[in-house]
Amino acid sequence: MSEPVLELSGISKRFGAVQALSEVDLRVHPGEVVALLGDNGAGKSTLVKVIAGVNPADTGEIRWEGRPVGIGKPSDAQNLGIATIYQDLALCDNLDIVANLFIGNERTTAGILDELEMERRAQELLDSLSVRIPSLRVPVASLSGGQRQIIAIARSLLGDPKVVMLDEPTAALGVAQTAQVLDLIERLRDKGLGVILISHNMADVRAVADRAAVLRLGRNAGDFHVEDTSYEEIVAAITGAADNPVARRAGRVAVSGSEEA
Amino acid sequence: MSEPVLELSGISKRFGAVQALSEVDLRVHPGEVVALLGDNGAGKSTLVKVIAGVNPADTGEIRWEGRPVGIGKPSDAQNLGIATIYQDLALCDNLDIVANLFIGNERTTAGILDELEMERRAQELLDSLSVRIPSLRVPVASLSGGQRQIIAIARSLLGDPKVVMLDEPTAALGVAQTAQVLDLIERLRDKGLGVILISHNMADVRAVADRAAVLRLGRNAGDFHVEDTSYEEIVAAITGAADNPVARRAGRVAVSGSEEA
């Protein structure tokens, strides 16, 4: 297999009294979709923020295309070519949709913002994600949860990243938009990008991910090839026990959409 | 069937230039789980907020146990017996978990907050939802997305409601926690409560909902008995067309967890 585009080893991160990550390893190859799985509070978002430079790690090494790099602030990650969609969406509520899409990345002509160009590009992007937004000029504060999510996703596509990290991108999305985002992830993979996908939706994970890395209580708790692994195995790794609420519920409830895969 | 506990008719709501709801009807019977479905921005959360008194309707009627009521502010809804879990979680980031659970509902002895009692009750509740939180005394600002979600859910269980509305309650939850919440919804139904569940996860909806009401662009777009209706039919109602991204994706992708039901 090719060299990993991104490789983390021994990443630890502590918040006050909470050791959120302990000696976590992870690697992503070009053209690979890695699902990062784990229970609530397992440390997934924390790991994403370490990579994105939002909350740099206390210790540990990050290698980018083989060479060690330091990621101390978000622009470091962006300059390497890492695009991130955060779980807490990181939009500016006071700005409108177009402005939010282009924050820190505005198009200008002769020093003046090229609103026309930005609005046109925004319209294209959102159309391609099949989302309906009454007007591109309302502050994002007034958008629905899913609309906000789509804005965040659209934003990451504006640059020309090599690795895209999506932290629960479809959590708030409708069925149509979810399908679009899954298509999108596949397109990104096919273009040779590395993708890190965090999701609690096993169906989505199984649909698009090549590999699944599991975190539990801030530590690595397994690394699976998705195709070879059963749903129950993954859930057991996430919850840390074969006897877990999911299994118990599956035992109780006869038929269920996503659990028989 | 018994008399509906909650019945809405002709609800309309406008935000500035956006007509978010037009003449929407909805009813919920005791012991019934109604799924409220719709695309992003369809108006689901707006409807929930109308019922909860957060953003009262412009026009339309609300009947509670048969008699017309006015819901002008959140405490009106609470007094009727409506508990709400909002999509935008409505937690106070500066307060700790225990304080958030009991906001507006604090336990006191002799005028003094009974922290002991509240902390014990909080611990019980969270244990029953099988969520792991390092300490109950950290500000919720530091919690993970799913942890915050669980706090919001736990809060609604503190009162003694007759109708519970959950706006995308499992969106941020891990597999184990999702299973717990689905169990919880079933327990609520079995206790004779009316439940309104908003979710984009069809598997969850099919697992627990009795009936599904679909909104599209702020209007009623169908009312289904879940058992009798196919996945494709519901998706078509949500997206407004049989030819939609979900169907297209299903056609392209051979195998998929939740889509073959």
Place this chain on the structure above:
Amino acid sequence: MAQQTPVANTAEGTRDPRLVVDTASPSGLLSGAVRRIRGGELGSLPVILGLIVIGVVFQSLNANFLTPQNLSNLAVQMVAVGLMSSGVIMVLLLGEIDLSVGSVAGVSGVVLAVCAVRYGLPEIVAIIAAVLTGLVIGTLHGTVFAKVGVPAFVVTLAGLIGWQGAQIYLLGSNGTINIGYDGAIAYLTQTYFVPVVGWAIGIAAVGLYFGSTFLGERRRIAAGLPAKSTAEVVVRTVLLAIPVFGAIAVFNQYKGVPLAFLIFVGFVVAFDLMLRKTRYGRMVFAVGGSAEAARRAGINVDLIRISVFALASALSAVGGILMVSRGFAVSQSSGGGDELMMAIAAAVIGGTSLFGGRGNAYSALLGGLVLYAIASGLFLLQMDSSVRFMITAAVLLIAVVLDSLSRRSRKTHARG
């Protein structure tokens, strides 16, 4: 038993069917405006109404209130504080506060006078030195705030006290320095343009507005984006032309358009363009809306913060220069009066939020007009200062009540 409503098969274009659109006809424009007013999207309208109320009330109490002379005086009186207020607005947009504006104006004024009078440097050099003083001070404030993390309130409170000390110290024992009645500094507030120049400036401004708006909307239409109709552009131009030409006509009946006021308006317009049309302005709004989101988007938040504080203090310095120019003197108390309160109040009354991310450059102009019009009217009526204070308070409240009531109807918190 699926009780299904038929799936509508309308050809839905890019327009969302829920969006209520105003037609391009004049009546459509009007009904759109009425709807916006009802919905609380009033913009500057309430403040303008407040100004009209103030004008009518005072004029009915004293016939001199709306004389060209008084209005012309008013326009120059407000300039110094108005400029400080422009700086305050920048800082408020960041969600921070600057308590040092008055002291910075004072110390810069002293630097100006010391350079020009005590050391006899050319006045233009003195002016540059004064502005630089402001710039350096602001950079200092911004750095301590952004890099060390001391709350802006504390940094600028220290500035408020410390720069006042510096001002007294620099003035030395003599207390007041006269700058003389001639020379570049004095002329800043003593110069009035002959009528024709005033009209030329006004026509150029309105024409520029019309031209750029019209062409902009044309380009939007060409790009297939929703755009304002030509009718709307014309109406807006007329709505701009009325106050502009009105003011020029009034000024011309006295001494002409005052240079000082033109400087102020020029700064306001420049800041407005900077805030709305440049990357820098966009970044200021982004940091004010959510510093964390801005940081994650790769914006150098510290740099924005430092630059905004630097700009704010530089503007205060310009305000200080005009303050000295108007009074022909600088003293130990210059800038130490109610300048700070007035500057912040003007910003807030004009519609800039104290909580960051919301506001506009015109607040300084509108809010300053409200405050100085009240003061001017009350001075004309010559009341005991105790009564004057109470009435000022009452008028201040009344002037913003309309705005507040309209804002209340527009709930911004509801989301999701």
Place this chain on the structure above:
Amino acid sequence: MAQQTPVANTAEGTRDPRLVVDTASPSGLLSGAVRRIRGGELGSLPVILGLIVIGVVFQSLNANFLTPQNLSNLAVQMVAVGLMSSGVIMVLLLGEIDLSVGSVAGVSGVVLAVCAVRYGLPEIVAIIAAVLTGLVIGTLHGTVFAKVGVPAFVVTLAGLIGWQGAQIYLLGSNGTINIGYDGAIAYLTQTYFVPVVGWAIGIAAVGLYFGSTFLGERRRIAAGLPAKSTAEVVVRTVLLAIPVFGAIAVFNQYKGVPLAFLIFVGFVVAFDLMLRKTRYGRMVFAVGGSAEAARRAGINVDLIRISVFALASALSAVGGILMVSRGFAVSQSSGGGDELMMAIAAAVIGGTSLFGGRGNAYSALLGGLVLYAIASGLFLLQMDSSVRFMITAAVLLIAVVLDSLSRRSRKTHARG
């Protein structure tokens, strides 16, 4: 090809294994404290360190700084502004601001003097009238803010101006009213307790603290909840006892514990308990943290807001009473000096956020001590005002830099 790490089978209790726990041993306590300091969770520590630095520096410059007489004076000097600051803290916790504290203190002081001196009412009646004045004013402010929606900044700015007008108006032409050196009002700041009473109060306070904490932790242990160890309770009690007994010892070397200071500390403790231990206090924090979340939880947000403004103005009135008591007089300028700035600055320096939802009642005490200690020290050093201003600014900055640096290391924005 599943490359799986074995699922650990540890018996995980209710404790999260990631939570770093401090052992109950003294060394565990110490290492926990060190860890918290490193992590930036310093609480009031930086301010206390700042105070110590101020004490050492000024004492080394002037041997009179730490004399019982000076410290005793200091304790009484800060009381009036300290009380105003307590009110400001309540308002800041809501995320709002109150600019009227000084004027409200002034007008209440005038009401006090007018009642007691001009109308010869019993002093206790005058005191009640003054407090009621504050209460009514605050209710008015709160109502205009909460119900009409005028920003608190504007409402209280109008208050700042208007109540000063009322103060001058009420005082009439006389300017100043002396209240005499005897009588209830004067005694408020002239009374000092004999040593034994001071000690008794101190012992009672520390004992109460120990008793309630100890029993509280016992109950927690009984309920199976994580609790502080007895060792920690003892250490905390000792840490409280040191300043309390130290202060009493110092006071007793001069005239004894000052009643005025006791009143202030009493208010601070009462407010602390109210904020931390009652539903009302919890609701104030909730509204300050997120008014929308509080509203959705069914809290009557308007009522909380009105009551907080009422309370704040009532506290300002109490501050005004003590201000009059200390000066034996009230004048047109009472409360119109730097009281407002000092009150807000004390709150902020003490660690209360300007942005709502974060802060504590002790800020008024600690912040007030910092400000008045700086002033007192600089008075002892006798400098020109200009130099004094500059040094005040510098010391102010230094006093909060430590706090700011520690806060910086604790990122509160990172979530999710």
Place this chain on the structure above:
Amino acid sequence: TTTGGEAAEGGDASVEEGFDIGLLLPESKTARYEKFDRPYFEEAVAELCEKCEVSYQNADQDTSKQQSQAEAMLTEGIDVMVLDAVDAEAAASVVQQAKSQGVPVVAYDRLAQGGVDYYVSFDNQTVGRTQGTALIEALEAEGTAGEGEIVMINGSPTDPNAADFKAGAHEVLDGQVEIGAEYDTADWSPDKAQQQMEQAITSIGADDITGVYSANDGMAAGIIAALKSAGVEDLPPVTGQDAELAGIQRIISGDQYMTVYKAIRPEAEVAAAMAVAAATGEEYEGGGEHMLTEVEDADGNTVPAVLLEPVAVTEDNVEDTVISDGFYSIEEICTDAYADTELCEQADGGDEDEDK
């Protein structure tokens, strides 16, 4: 507690061993206090008592700050206090505190209540009367008496001295001239004074304003700026107070009519003598031209006092007052901008003569 009234028994300090004198001044925004009062006082003390130390505080126009400063001084252990009160009436508490510690108090410039031991001053009401009288003289000289209206710009409504100046001026002006507009000026702000003057011009009309009463020089600057900005060529007489350098400069250039010069050196000297006497338990008996009289404070206490005459300074007597007293030197006054005034040209000519 003791109440004010009886003089403190007097100190037992001695000039030989030296002692501490506390000097409390009210504010720093008027130039006089730190430029003149303090140094003159220190010089005078050094003259009378070589080993004495002067502690100095300035209250920045804040009553409670002054009280804290007095407390700090008493902590230091001063033997006598010289108090220029921010608020003479409210200063009773400071006097009270000093006396309860056996420290005698000399009221400086403003008669602090509470039973001080000595008082030296220019009477504030006399200052107002001097200003008023000068204004009327000027009107008569210009032949505009009885015509037009005058504008009165008084000091801060929260400064008790301002009320005294205002009362003194009204005593003279009322009935003699028509007062077209009158304002109290917050903070003695020159900027506010300017705005008020502009409004007065608007409502009265520049031509009808025959004179302006300005309570001090700072405000006179703003008033003159307003007149100049309104295009008034021939300025009406404007009064002032404090003999600020900038005020003197305006006077010699003809923009301002007069200022009230309070000869601070004798005031400081008398205060120093009183302080030394009080501290050493002796009785001050006046000296030279300084007659000891008695005044009564608001509480009815009789206070031995020296009252100095404020002097009206106009263009005509600048040389005989501020210059000959050494208050300002010619060089200080004659900066470039004022080089072509009569006074400076004369002086310049004189210099050149000497050079030759």
